[in-house]
Amino acid sequence: MATCPAGHTSTATDYCDVCGAGIGEAPSPPPASPVTGATGERCPDCGTPRTERFCEDCGYDYAVGGGRPTPPPAAPPPAPIRSTGDPDEEDPVTRDWAPAKAPVPEPPATDWAAVVIADREYHDRVVTEGEDFTFPPYCPSRRIPLAGEQVRIGRRSVSRGLAPEIDLSEPPADPGVSHTHAVLLAKPDGTWTVVDPGSTNGTTINEGDTPIPVNVEVPLRDGDRVHVGVWTTITLRRLR
Amino acid sequence: MSEQPDFSIRIDQNKYLPQGGQEVHAVVTVESTGAPVGVSTGASASEVIIIDTSGSMDYPRNKMTSAIKAAQAAVDTLRDGVNFAVVSGSSRATMVYPRAEELVPASARTRTEAKAALGRLTATGGTAMGAWLSLAGRLFARHPDGIRHAILLTDGKNQHETPEQLDQAVAASVGRFVCDCRGVGTDWEVAELRKVASALLGSMDMVASPEALEADFRAMTETAMGKAVADVALRVWTPQNAKLRFVKQVLPSMEDLTGRRTDVDERSGDYPLGAWGSESRDYHVCVEVPPGEVGAREKRVAWIKLMLGDQVVASGNVLAEWTDDEAQSTRINPKVAHYTGQAELAENIQVGLQARKEGDLDTATARLGRAVALAHESGNEAIAGLLGKVVDVDDPATGRVRLKKDVDKADEMSLDTRSTKTVRTRKGEG
Ligand SMILES: [Zn+2]
Ligand SMILES: [Zn+2]
Numbered sequence: 001m002a003t004c005p006a007g008h009t010s011t012a013t014d015y016c017d018v019c020g021a022g023i024g025e026a027p028s029p030p031p032a033s034p035v036t037g038a039t040g041e042r043c044p045d046c047g048t049p050r051t052e053r054f055c056e057d058c059g060y061d062y063a064v065g066g067g068r069p070t071p072p073p074a075a076p077p078p079a080p081i082r083s084t085g086d087p088d089e090e091d092p093v094t095r096d097w098a099p100a101k102a103p104v105p106e107p108p109a110t111d112w113a114a115v116v117i118a119d120r121e122y123h124d125r126v127v128t129e130g131e132d133f134t135f136p137p138y139c140p141s142r143r144i145p146l147a148g149e150q151v152r153i154g155r156r157s158v159s160r161g162l163a164p165e166i167d168l169s170e171p172p173a174d175p176g177v178s179h180t181h182a183v184l185l186a187k188p189d190g191t192w193t194v195v196d197p198g199s200t201n202g203t204t205i206n207e208g209d210t211p212i213p214v215n216v217e218v219p220l221r222d223g224d225r226v227h228v229g230v231w232t233t234i235t236l237r238r239l240r
Numbered sequence: 241m242s243e244q245p246d247f248s249i250r251i252d253q254n255k256y257l258p259q260g261g262q263e264v265h266a267v268v269t270v271e272s273t274g275a276p277v278g279v280s281t282g283a284s285a286s287e288v289i290i291i292d293t294s295g296s297m298d299y300p301r302n303k304m305t306s307a308i309k310a311a312q313a314a315v316d317t318l319r320d321g322v323n324f325a326v327v328s329g330s331s332r333a334t335m336v337y338p339r340a341e342e343l344v345p346a347s348a349r350t351r352t353e354a355k356a357a358l359g360r361l362t363a364t365g366g367t368a369m370g371a372w373l374s375l376a377g378r379l380f381a382r383h384p385d386g387i388r389h390a391i392l393l394t395d396g397k398n399q400h401e402t403p404e405q406l407d408q409a410v411a412a413s414v415g416r417f418v419c420d421c422r423g424v425g426t427d428w429e430v431a432e433l434r435k436v437a438s439a440l441l442g443s444m445d446m447v448a449s450p451e452a453l454e455a456d457f458r459a460m461t462e463t464a465m466g467k468a469v470a471d472v473a474l475r476v477w478t479p480q481n482a483k484l485r486f487v488k489q490v491l492p493s494m495e496d497l498t499g500r501r502t503d504v505d506e507r508s509g510d511y512p513l514g515a516w517g518s519e520s521r522d523y524h525v526c527v528e529v530p531p532g533e534v535g536a537r538e539k540r541v542a543w544i545k546l547m548l549g550d551q552v553v554a555s556g557n558v559l560a561e562w563t564d565d566e567a568q569s570t571r572i573n574p575k576v577a578h579y580t581g582q583a584e585l586a587e588n589i590q591v592g593l594q595a596r597k598e599g600d601l602d603t604a605t606a607r608l609g610r611a612v613a614l615a616h617e618s619g620n621e622a623i624a625g626l627l628g629k630v631v632d633v634d635d636p637a638t639g640r641v642r643l644k645k646d647v648d649k650a651d652e653m654s655l656d657t658r659s660t661k662t663v664r665t666r667k668g669e670g
Contacts, residue, residue, distance in 0.1 A: 015540035015557070018507075020479035020529075022537045128250060 002198060002214075013198050013214045022200060111239050112146040112192060114166060114184070118174075119233035122207075126230060133230045136172035146192060146236075151184040153177075153228060168232055176201045176229035184236075185217060192236060193217040194226055203228050245272035245468050245518060247546050249556035253576065257562050258569040259534050264527045264541050266558040267490070267575040270474070270513075271520040284386030285465060286323040286343055288376045288417070289314055289457075291336070292394040293328040296427065297363040303424055304363045306450030307393055310457035312355045314391065317461040318346040325379050326354055329392075330365030331400040333375035343379055366400035369436065370409030373419070377409075380417045387515050388417035389464035390440075391457065395425045398432055406432075410439045415471075418442050418514045420460050423657070424450055426649040430656045438495060441514035446657040448650050467515035469548055474523065477508040477543035483528040484542070487511050490579040491522035494586045494660040510547065522664075524579050525558060532562045575665055578618060582662040585614040585623065589659035593630075593652060596643065605631075605643055613639030620663045626655040 001009055004016030004023045011017055118139035127133050144151070144166055152164035157179050168177040178199040185193045195217050196203040202211030204227045205218060212218050220226070222238040253266035289311050297304040311326060318324055323343035326336040337354040338344050372392065380388045398406050413419070419440035421433045424447045437444035443460075447453050474497075478484050489495040501509040513521070527541045542558035563569050592607030608631050615624040616636040624636070629651040631641040 012543075015543070016479070018480050020482075020540040022539065 014200060014202075023198070111190065113237050113239055114144045114146055114151070115141060115235045115237055116144065116166060116168075117141040117233055117235070118172070118231045119227070120231070122227050122233050123231040125207075126227075133175060135231055139172050139231075146184060146186070149186050152180055153182045153184070153226075153234065154180040166234065168229060174229035174232045177232065181228050182226065184220075187219075192220050194220055199228070201229065244548070244553075245516065247272050247516075247548075247554040249544055249546055249554040251544070251556040251558055252573050253558060254568075254571050254573045255538060255559040255561050256565070256568040256571070257531075257560055258566065259562060259564055260531045261562065261569065262528050262531055263485070264529060264558060264560050265573070265576045265580075266525050266542070267573070267579060268474075268523040268525055268544050268556060268558075269520060270523065270546055270554070272468070272516050272518055284321075284323075284383075285467075286380055286383040286386065286388050286417075287314075287318060287461065287464060288325050288327060288343070288379055288390040290327045290329050290333075290372050290376060290390060290392045291358075291361070292330075292367065292396070292424075293361055293363050293365070294330045294367045294394075294396055295364050296367075296396050296425075300450075302450050303395055304361070306453045307424065308358050308361055310393070310453035311358050313454045314457040314461040315346075315351050315354045315358070317458050317465065318351065319465060320346055322346045322465065323383055324350075324354070326358060327372060327375055327379075328361055329367070329369065329372035329394070331368050331371075332365075333368075333372045335375075336361065341375070341378060343383060367394065367396045367398055368401040368405075369394060369398050370401045370406040373409045373413045373436070376419075377413045377416050385470075387464060387467045387470045389467075389515070390417050390419040390442075391460055392419055392421045392436065393453070393457075394421075394423060394428055394433065396427050397429045406436075410436055414439055415512060418464075420444075420464075422447050422453070422456065422460075423653075424453060426653055430653055434657075434660075441512065443493070444657060446650075446654050448654060463517070464515075466517040468517055470515045471549070472513045472516050473510040473547045474513055475504060475508055475510050475545040475547045475552075476525065477545075478527055479529065479539070479541060480507065481530050482541060484509070485526040485528050486524070488524045488579075488583070489513075489521060490524045490582060491520075491662050491664060493662055494583055497523075522575075522579065524576065524583075527558065529560060532560065534562045534564050536562065578665045579662070581614050581618050582620070585611055585618070585620065586659045586662075588614065589623070589627070589655060593656050593659075596630075601643060605641060608643070609639035609641040611639075612636055612641055618663065622661065622663075623655075623658065626651070626658060630655055 001011065002013045002023050004010055004019060004021045006016070006019055006021060008016050008018035010023060013023065015022055118136050120135055123135050151166060153166040153168065154162065154164035155169035155173070155177055156163055156167050160179065162179055164180065168174045178201070180197060181199040182194055182196045182203045185195060187193060194203065194205070194212070196212055196214055198214045204211055206225050220236050222236060224236050226234040226236070228234070248271050250269040250271070251266050252269070253264070257264065291307050291311050297307065315324070315326070322345070324346055325338065325343050328334045328336045335341055337357040344350050369392065376390045417440065419437060420442040421437040421444045423433050434444050447456055474487070476484060476487060486496065486498045489497060497511045500511055503509050525542055525544070529541050532539060538559045538561040540557050541560045544556045544558065545552045546554040588607045588611040592604050592611060595607060596604035608627065612624065612627050612631065612633055613636065615627060630647050631643055634640040634642065
């Protein structure tokens with residue numbers, strides 16, 4: 001179950017069952033503590049920090065208003081475990097995958113790396129005729145060592161404080177990638193899994209046609225390919 | 241159904257709307273591949289051939305003999321095991337083969353017997369198509385699964401039943417079988433036969449010369465036998481506060497499906513598409529939604545699913561995003577534009593021909609002229625050719641035409657009949 005920006009409960013996780021609003025990228029509900037952003041103001045509809053006249057996420061117009069009324073600010077956190085009593089906050093689809101946490105010491109790099117390429121074959125498979133996504137003529141491959149408990153795949157967003165380890169907004173930016181599109185998770189046995197927390201366009205594996213289910217960990221092996229966006233293929237490599 | 245085809249849905253649209261814009265148009269292309277073509281699809285199939293044997297079929301006599309030959313050719317095309325029957329239609333419906341009111345499996349023996357029974361047919365009596373359809377409906381009732389296909393051939397108007405009786409019989413047949421209709425000669429009514437074929441998801445055509453019937457019957461039967469799945473439906477979801485303005489089939493012919501909706505739940509409805517083989521059809525969908533905010537994320541305004549029973553075999557999204565960039569919002573998707581033109585073409589022909597019949601020559605000239613221009617513009621050569629038999633064209637680009645004084649009845653009917661046949665966009669467009 002997912003929740004759309006207007007608050008409807010939806011079985012479909014890409015667009016709302018009720019109103020059709022996009023929910024793959026759904027922003028978090030208004031936070032407990034007033035924070036951040038240039039003005040500190042947040043969108044009354046979706047809680048994203050204000051950057052300009054229109055909300056970056058839901059298009060709320062700050063000049064003329066016209067969204068839902070601003071909910072009253074929630075009480076300060078009563079307990080250290082959860083910031084609000086809002087059950088939605090626990091729904092991983094309705095919030096960004098990795099809210100900022102207390103800094104953890106940088107763990108040592110594992111034996112794994114992700115190789116990121118612009119993949120012509122994948123692009124030709126998913127981009128249908130008539131869509132305007134031109135395959136980038138120049139896109140060097142990147143090798144990113146996998147470290148820590150999680151490695152996020154997505155697009156950087158200053159306003160949301162998002163800096164995914166595998167940042168696909170670096171030019172040439174893949175236009176089909178969500179802010180937090182997928183996450184690689186380290187397992188105790190030294191292997192990795194991938195989770196799609198509800199990206200707009202889905203994540204596929206090894207040339208598959210069917211996107212992996214949302215919020216389900218899928219184990220990865222050496223050489224497995226994770227496809228996101230309109231041309232990105234990320235191959236997992238075990239180094240030792 | 242051992243080998244089910246692979247279905248795909250493709251959506252062509254411009255998702256951008258101007259501020260305050262409410263109408264979203266999209267062309268949905270449904271395509272199936274991988275269905276075995278020709279002989280055996282593995283799907284069970286039933287076929288009923290209905291031949292008009294009213295008295296007029298004897299004038300000229302070659303109508304009856306050609307119809308018999310055509311039906312015999314159709315029987316020959318049935319593959320072994322297909323359940324079939326032949327029915328003769330006059331003021332009432334009569335079993336030709338088998339004698340009992342039932343379908344029998346095709347085999348060398350039953351095909352021979354059926355052809356012999358056809359050879360003994362004589363023409364007498366009137367025309368009551370509702371009764372013919374009712375008998376076909378009873379025959380298919382015992383074979384509710386698989387492909388259910390009928391061919392109905394007539395040469396006259398439905399004179400021996402009230403229009404209400406025909407309407408009732410058609411309504412009772414909807415969803416029970418698919419029926420391709422053919423008119424032979426020039427004494428039948430285009431609108432009447434169109435109503436039957438359209439409701440029963442079949443094709444409608446005119447067979448001007450009796451000699452052409454045989455090839456046509458064989459082709460219809462082959463097409464029906466080539467279907468791999470029966471009873472496919474298009475399921476359309478729309479968001480709350482949205483209104484589905486229309487759902488039209490636009491290729492291979494114009495067919496408004498809007499009124500055929502069966503509600504599935506509060507926001508979804510099914511539109512029956514009949515049986516499918518290896519083929520591609522296009523649908524034009526128009527949704528009206530409350531205006532969204534400029535700059536907001538795109539929304540899904542229609543979720544199109546192809547249903548095979550309860551199974552979703554393909555799906556696609558119609559999206560909307562509001563923008564203040566006029567360059568984006570004013571662009572019309574070429575496929576949407578093309579089929580809007582084809583719908584206008586069909587309407588102009590039908591209105592123009594009706595006006596001509598009623599002696600309103602100014603309207604007829606204007607409408608048929610517009611049709612000429614549209615046919616020319618869209619590259620619909622078949623229709624352009626048929627229009628040329630009804631009007632003299634001075635300038636196809638602007639649609640300047642003069643009505644012809646003497647028009648062959650067959651040419652006029654043939655134009656009317658085929659007015660709804662559409663063509664794909666020209667190569668390079670859309
Ligand atoms: Zn909603
Ligand atoms: Zn917002």
